[in-house]
Amino acid sequence: xxxxxxxxLPFMQRALIAGVxxxxxxxLYGVFVVQxxxxxxxxxxxxxxxxxxxxxxxxxxxxxWTALPFTVAVAIGxxxxxxxxxxxxxxxxxIFFSVSAxxxxxxxxxxxxxxxxxxxxxxxxxxxxxxxDLWLAFGMFGLSLLSLVRWKxxxxxxxxxxxxxxxxxxTDRDDYLLSILIAVTVVVAVKVVGIIxxxxxxxxxxxxxxxxxxxxxxxxxxxxxxGVSTSIVGLVLSYYADLPSGAVIILAQAATFGALLPFxxxxxx
Amino acid sequence: xxxPTLLQARGVEIRxxxxxxxxxxxxxxxxxxxxxxxxxxxxxxxxxxxxILGLVPLTQGKIDVLGKPAGHGPAERIGYVPQFKTFDRHYxxxxxxxxxxGLHRSxxxxxxxxxxxxxxxxxxRVDVGAIAERPVGxxxxxxxxxxxxxxxxxxxxSLILLDEPATGVDYVGQADFYALLHDVQKExxxxxxxxxxxxEVASHHASEVLLLNRKQIAFGTPTSVLSQSMLGExxxxxxxxxxxxxxxxxHTE
Numbered sequence: 001x002x003x004x005x006x007x008x009l010p011f012m013q014r015a016l017i018a019g020v021x022x023x024x025x026x027x028l029y030g031v032f033v034v035q036x037x038x039x040x041x042x043x044x045x046x047x048x049x050x051x052x053x054x055x056x057x058x059x060x061x062x063x064x065w066t067a068l069p070f071t072v073a074v075a076i077g078x079x080x081x082x083x084x085x086x087x088x089x090x091x092x093x094x095i096f097f098s099v100s101a102x103x104x105x106x107x108x109x110x111x112x113x114x115x116x117x118x119x120x121x122x123x124x125x126x127x128x129x130x131x132x133d134l135w136l137a138f139g140m141f142g143l144s145l146l147s148l149v150r151w152k153x154x155x156x157x158x159x160x161x162x163x164x165x166x167x168x169x170x171t172d173r174d175d176y177l178l179s180i181l182i183a184v185t186v187v188v189a190v191k192v193v194g195i196i197x198x199x200x201x202x203x204x205x206x207x208x209x210x211x212x213x214x215x216x217x218x219x220x221x222x223x224x225x226x227g228v229s230t231s232i233v234g235l236v237l238s239y240y241a242d243l244p245s246g247a248v249i250i251l252a253q254a255a256t257f258g259a260l261l262p263f264x265x266x267x268x269x
Numbered sequence: 270x271x272x273p274t275l276l277q278a279r280g281v282e283i284r285x286x287x288x289x290x291x292x293x294x295x296x297x298x299x300x301x302x303x304x305x306x307x308x309x310x311x312x313x314x315x316x317x318x319x320x321i322l323g324l325v326p327l328t329q330g331k332i333d334v335l336g337k338p339a340g341h342g343p344a345e346r347i348g349y350v351p352q353f354k355t356f357d358r359h360y361x362x363x364x365x366x367x368x369x370x371g372l373h374r375s376x377x378x379x380x381x382x383x384x385x386x387x388x389x390x391x392x393x394r395v396d397v398g399a400i401a402e403r404p405v406g407x408x409x410x411x412x413x414x415x416x417x418x419x420x421x422x423x424x425x426x427s428l429i430l431l432d433e434p435a436t437g438v439d440y441v442g443q444a445d446f447y448a449l450l451h452d453v454q455k456e457x458x459x460x461x462x463x464x465x466x467x468x469e470v471a472s473h474h475a476s477e478v479l480l481l482n483r484k485q486i487a488f489g490t491p492t493s494v495l496s497q498s499m500l501g502e503x504x505x506x507x508x509x510x511x512x513x514x515x516x517x518x519x520h521t522e
Contacts, residue, residue, distance in 0.1 A: 035357065035359075035360060035361075151376075151378070152373075152375040152376045152377070152378065153375050153376075155375075155376035156370060156374075156375045156376040158357070158360065159356060159357060159360045159362060159367075159370075159376065160351065160356040160357070162319075162322075162324060162349075162351055163349065163351065163356070163370065164375075165322075165324050166322045166323070166324060166344065166347075166349050167344055167370075167374035167375070168344055168374065169374075169375065210361060213361050214361050214362075214363060214404045215361055215362065215363060215366065216360065216361050216362060216366075216376065217377075217378050217379060218361070219361050
């Protein structure tokens, strides 16, 4: 097989398109996740997706379509608790994280013959991305492009919430919108990288970009570029090395992070 | 038609749940005034400023800014210099981008030539043009203070609200900053409302002082408000540590 022959394989084409789309979306929302110190949110929502997937398996529905409303509801719940109570983000996420995981375990226990189905969602399988999964990823990509109209407002509120509020930015509404979009991203990405690794898509490309940029706009562009390029590199490497693609993509992101680490300025006091 | 009263508060009360942050606040400011809001930690100073901006709801009373209820007025005519602790020092931003938020009331994806010229003029007006391209995380307290002032001034505001702007700035830097504020006020005729814990600053620079301790103790000229008896009522025993240095108001939310 020649170097690029694998591109002619339909399942690899679908895998590549899905990886590129999710790399871009994860990079785009990741800058807000990292700058708002919400890295734990990705994990929390991934576990919510686990609860939803398990419910879908139990009910013999499409697990991802069941996980979607379940995860969005959890994202709204986390944002509501964070806004309306004295609890911090990580506490709010921690509560929903645990409850969702517990529900997931319960649903799987009720199903009994869970092992194969559940494992494919826990660890992801980009090579089994179907045409329907791809449409879902395209839909999310379209949504992420549409959401760029709120980038300026989200960036402003991320820098200083009070200034943004004083200038009429609806920060509460925007928080809900952003968390819902992140929830949908997590569900779509579960098929590609799996529940266990999905949070990395929202954290590592943005964290790597932050180390070498001094402007939020540059950080956003670079984060998307890292998300896309590491998806391609990880997928190609995993194909030739015959390794799990989701894990190799995340390791490619981590390698990029490591390569950029020496260029990071020292943290100011 | 004559310009409406710049800032008017009538019977204002702010509560956070059962906790009364501040109550019974009634005052009126005309254009060109310099109001110092003073009081001990947790006396409701910052809460009042946030209410003027429309960031916290009133449980009683009314605040009108330029003839409109707080939060519904013309935001482009109000400048705000917050406490530095409210923003993320590790946010990837250049000083000039922070100033540009005063212009666009949102974050700019990129700055146009015209934006840059306006932002540079504002930064140079407060003597920090040289730091325009520096990341905000690398700026000193005094430089940040001026960047935020430039951000407020770029709107040519009728009212500037400053919340403890001297926190973390050395004595010389503070003196320069207050001299700059006076120049700006003279030049633009802007009204200033400044939360401060420094009674000396209030006495030397303000035209009016509002003394709070969970409620309004007094409002008037510095001489009338900063008397031993009034300060005693607000701070307790005069001479206690927090009378002269009740630094950094506790922010109650």
